[in-house]
Amino acid sequence: MMPIKNLAKYSRDKLGGTMKPFNKNLSIIFIIALMFILSACAMDKNDENSDINKTIRSNKIDMIVKNLVVSNSQSGKKDTMMLEVEMEFKNNSKSDYGVGAHDYKVKDKDGEIYIAYAMEPDNFGDVISPGKSMKGTGYYEIPKNTKNVSFIYQPKKESLAEWNLTVPDRKR
Incomplete structure (x- = not known):
């Protein structure tokens, strides 16, 4: 059995049910991409009632x-x-x-x-x-x-x- 403090460092593999180390770099890239997507959505809302490019x-x-x-x-x-x-x-x-x-x-x-x-x-x-x-x-x-x-x-x-x-x- 794995200690609870180490559990956060692992993610479950969907295919085999085995535990694999969680990739920190992948999570950082995902968070940055999510921030860009959310900021783009916020900018679109400001102009959604505007006839720019019409x-x-x-x-x-x-x-x-x-x-x-x-x-x-x-x-x-x-x-x-x-x-x-x-x-x-x-x-x-x-x-x-x-x-x-x-x-x-x-x-x-x-x-x-x-x-x-x-x-x-x-x-x-x-x-x-x-x-x-x-x-x-x-x-x-x-x-x-x-x-x-x-x-x-x-x-x-x-x-x-x-x-x-x-x-x-x-x-x-």
Whole structure:
């Protein structure tokens, strides 16, 4: 009979019922893998209500919000932050199509509308040739504690597309 203090070092072999030494390295690898899996699940829950990577087609243009980044406000206002919306476009029409950050608006839960930050020279804007793609980032100054927004494609008076987005907590 094995002393109880040594019992924890052994595991039962399923086939023969014999006792074999338990591999510490295997258990450490298993615990690390489990931590990665659980942390990935936690990250997915934060974005499960977000339309990141959702393709919306309007006027034969595929539009995708690829990523959101929060950075410090460029205006110097302490109660605001800069929401950077990274997008991709593909022109599936037979003619040139112009898109720009000023065609999009951010709307918060209170219905307040925020337009592209005019002082940001890196706001996207270009004409996309038929069959071609484009990537770009739009910059929108929003209140600091904003958690969820609607991102609206509104090149004229009518809204043509809308994404529901969860604003990330971390800042660049």
